[in-house]
Amino acid sequence: MSFTSSIMYFFAGFIIAFLFPRIPILMITRGKGFNLVFPEHPAPVPLSPKLTQRVLHMRMIYWMGFIVSLVPLVFGLASVKWGNAAFGFGLWISSGWFILSRLQTFIGGPKPPWTLDMAQQLQIIMDETKSIQNCCSMPVAEWRVLTVSCARCDAKLSDLPRPDLGRKRMDGFFLGGLRLLMTDGYPVIDYDDDSKNNINDSEE
Secondary structure, eight states, X not given: OOHHHHHHHHHHHHHHHHHGGGHHHHHTTOSGGGOTTSOOTTSXXXXXXXXXXXXXXXXXXXXXXXXXXXXXXXXXXHHHHHSOHHHHHHHHHHHHHHHHHHHGGGGTOOOOSSOHHHHHHHHHHHHHHTSSSOSSSSOOEEEOSSOEEETTTOOEEEOOOOOOOSOOOTTOHHHHHXXXXXXXXXXXXXXXXXXXXXXXXXXX
């Protein structure tokens, strides 16, 4: 086998293992039947139990990718030993890197795009809009790109940036899928704690 063909087999295995564990995020919730209660992307999403459920579903699918990535990992190891070593090495490197990127969450790395805490925050905000101390007489909380805000009075209710929610992307399947592969479901724009403090100070 020539060096060029080995490189091609390696990158073929690498790309397959890169895409394989991300297929659930790209495909499962994108159908029209899953998004009947949500406005089209990228419009703000009104807070509701359905939205909280969607966040939990996306969280589950995110961790499903960890299990799915074991398939190319095992096939890669088998291919290195008994098949095409370059192809198997590409599978093994890509899926192994994916697994490590998921595991780093437990040792202080960035949190997943969808978390149980996020779903709880949305529920708390919904409960607060029904209380006496709300922003206006008839608040309607909606999740925008960078904040949760009231659709009626435009009051900011939370500095919670919106990750991908499984809606069909307005830029189409292929370009939208490419954006998701690049962001891995995280919000396209996010502020760290220092940036938020600086913004709050400037507003004051």
